[in-house]
Amino acid sequence: MRRVVKFILIGTLYLFYFISVFYESNLYGNIFSPIVTFISAYYVFNGYFLKENNLTLKRAGFFLTLCLLNWGLCDVMWAVADFVFGIDPNEVFFISYGYCITNVFLLLALVIAGYYELKNWNRVQVVVDTAAISLCTAILAWVIFLNQNMKNIVILKNDWISMGTVIVNILIFTWATVWIFTIRKGKIPLSLKISLTGVFVFLITDIIYYYKYFYTSYSANTLLDGSYVVSFALMALGASARNWRKGMTDNLEYTNAGRRENGILLIIAPVILLLFKGIQWQYLLIMISTIMFYFLLTNYIQKNVYRDEIFQKEIELNLQLEKKVEERTEELNNLLNKDFITGLYSRRFFLEQLDRLITELDKNESILLFYIDVNRYKMIKTMFGNYIGEKALLEIGKKLSKYELGPEDILASYGEDVFVFSMKGDYTYDKGVEIAQRIINLCSDIYQVDDFALRITVNIGIAAYPTDAQTRDDLIKHADIAMAQARSDGFNKIMIFDKNLVELVSYKNRIEIMLKKVQFDKDFFLYYQPQISLKDESIIGFEALIRWKTQEGEFIPPGQFIPIAEETGFIIPIGYWVIQKAIKQLTKWDTVSKRKPRVAINVSVKQLNERNFITRFQEILEKNNISPDRVEIEIIESVQLEESAEMKEMLQKLQQMGTSIAVDDFGTGYSSLYYLKNLPVDRIKIAKQLIDRIDQDIYDYTIVKTAISIARVKGIKVIAEGVETKEQLECLRQLDCDEIQGYYFAKPMPPEEAIERWI
8 A cells, every 4th residue: 555655755756846847847857857867766766776686786786876967967057056056057067067077877787787788698600690780870960950961960078078979978878778778588577677677768858969969959858858867767677577576586597699680770770861861872872882791790699599509509409418427337336336235235246355355465364254145034024025135134234234344345235135245354253253243133133124023034154265165266165164054053153164064065955966867766764763652651652763774785874964954945855755744654554453553743834834834734634534633743942933813813723723832942942932822833842952851950940840831831731752761761650741753762763663562
């Protein structure tokens, strides 16, 4: 509302002024002229100075404001001289010529503003534009303003201030015309168009004034003076429009390089000449020739500019391509040098750096290599999927990254579930074990991955260069061998490479090769060890135990080939063969005896994980006409049993069929009591390690006693395996153990001997 009132008031003042000059009123013209000029100066100052951010344009706005202020001050002095002192202002030197300073300030404002714009233009084109416009302007000034008479120049020379002002006007006109007429690309903001229109109105008015001043007469407070005020009002309106449309700054993006031809406006010059002076063949010919030459030269310049732009764009494009190539090269190196899942260094990068470290190794230095294997990673992927497995690896990598690395230490992801860590320096094996233990403490934990809690353990093998290997590949191989031995000893184990391990690995490799070539019915056979009721020492069943004797006569103990079969997955076909053989043996026993002993069969957790295990198990039972309650499935304590809901469901289905479930080697794992509480278990087998010293070691005795007591609460039978002495037997009798298995009663025997002695 206040703004509307303000504009109405200002508009009223301008209206009164224009009425005054229309009626040529000296009194009111002299009063209102400085007022409206100062108002225009205020808006120019506000728009082009106060609210301008660019320092150069701010300076231009400052001089444009001085331009209007000077005019207003001269108007004030004119009024004072006329009304107060009664003096003709035209006779006062500093008043009549004071108005000339306005033109100088206007020229400075345009030069500064134009320089800000033109400094990035094509300079050759600017020179050509300036020359053409200057020549046409000079012809118009000579023909129209000077009337083609040299005497008029002499008259102007006698009034050198006025002549200088006229020259300034010509310079302003030329400069502004070059600025506006020759723009070939971009758009001039509306605010600037309005202000420049005001400049041209000022120039035309001033030229008319000097024409009247030299050739006729000039009267103050006429419509001519009103034209000056109109020019100032347009400048102020442009400054205001600038703030209304775009806030503090305009986007000044235009140039004289492009295909658009504003230079066609030069044709206005001969048109003006025709309108004012009629046909002047000599000057028309000069103007037309100048314009034609201008267009020819401009066309040549613009083609070169266009070629230069294309060339510059090609350079920029090449630079962009080079930059992209560098970025892609860096990305490719990152892909090659970094592991995609964990973000650690990749196998490739590690091998390159290890080669470098070996090359740079001093005599008193060594390289310790830690081969870190994540236990049961393949099982985690099988149970929870690749996504969870990879997130688990990422978390393990983060834990490993927390270890403080030295400048020559390298931590990398070496394989799907393997990390490697090398250290260069004066290190001993003891220091290596200490570091490996720290790594185990960092990594071994329960990891919360999405909705799953995963217990992660690792095993670490250590090898040293050059003590344990003479090449990079041997160093890695020997650390791997040490890790494999650590894994065979359990979880979170550390093993230092020893040359004897090579023989052990060779032996394991030989067994693995032999397993692949084994002929089941020729090489494998089953022995049976009786399971005795402690209450009356009667036979209740047998445990089927696999034995391997090669066709060459070599006997390979189960403790050596079963773990290898587990690692390689060969345990699954072996397991089915054992199930078929043991159940078929029950059928044979049933033909010669009315006893119905059960048979306990060890089944790998890997085999239980098979989707069709129960189906195949039922088919074998039906084929041999054996009831499911005649078979007991023995499973060894493992983390898989604890973490797999599918495994628990599988055991429940077997139990519902009538098959009993036994946990073998009970008491040697870390979560034995968990099985008693949460798994469908019918029988637990106390591990031989606890039975060996039950009559001598109070701790073993107490553990067995506790296990039997808890089993009683759950209604679970307890069988003690590995009973070899009468003292062990009596201890177990005191503890109210249900069943016994061990050398005290019988060693494992062939099925024929089992028939003769027990069936």
